[in-house]
Amino acid sequence: MAPMFRPRRLREKGLFRALVRETTLAIDDLIYPLFVVHGRGVREPLDSMPGQARVSVDELVKEAKDAAGMGIPGVLLFGLPTAKDPRGSEAYAEDGIVQQAVRAVKDTVPDRLVMTDVCLCQYTSHGHCGVVEDGSVRNDPTLELLARTAVSHAEAGADMVAPSDMMDGRVGAIREALDEAGYAETPILAYSAKYASSFYGPFRDAADSAPQFGDRRSYQMDPANAAEAMREIALDLDEGADIVMVKPALPYLDVIARAKAEFGVPLAAYSVSGEYAMIKAAGRLGWLDEERAMLEALTAIRRAGADVVITYFAKDAARLLERGRLGTR
């Protein structure tokens, strides 16, 4: 019997496929994360993140210019300090690495967005995202340090701050501190549903931020939980988050979809270092087509409901999107 309906009619021609495509991936949706270190002329390639590097401020500025030239709307900065201590003091130092980097990038590409990751783990000697007392990560004493960090980033010129520590109440504490310091207009991108994920492995090598004892399960979420993610998002919105985030992205597409459906607020997804590393590694081995896998993954994250996609592939994707290759596939 002949089929009643033939969905293939609209699949035959590329132009038909483009006409009915439900999800778009645009350069405008992408944010490019970068790692900045002290020094000059430094560019240290990252083994587990091929194509990415730790760069000094002078090199960072070139990266930011490059990304801007490709139409990428913004960068997300991560810093590596000269020295670590128990309270992560370079995180909130006026001349800390991120603060220097923000000023330099804003000077070079003032019309682009500079976002900063607000956390202590790269800066603490124990590698945890908060203050440690008696072997455990203490919530409330950490809030003040996070708020100081966020204000110092805003003072340096950051367009948006992104707390990634997962302490309870940090969005509210940061909002209050920003408002008091005169930065009521500076938005907060909250890493709201951030899971205790093995997919951060390559990042922790890059940022030298692995915990020196234990793990992050006392503050980051259990990968088995989705309802709890909705609760975390609701709390962050109540505390004043402007954009909420789900992280990682690919293994948590259901969480992204649910967050978009339940809240309908601006939503970001962070396609983390491990997601990048998997596609890069399989591509290098010839086990899959890296470019197509990348575009498929980024499109899937958008399809799930993310407005903003934070990805180490931002430049690679921008190059392909610019050529309009997605549309003709």
Ligand code: PBG
């Ligand atoms: C800092 C932070 C991490 C990532 C972003 N901010 C690491 C962690 O929580 O251990 C991970 C990003 C990535 O894997 O690409 N707290």
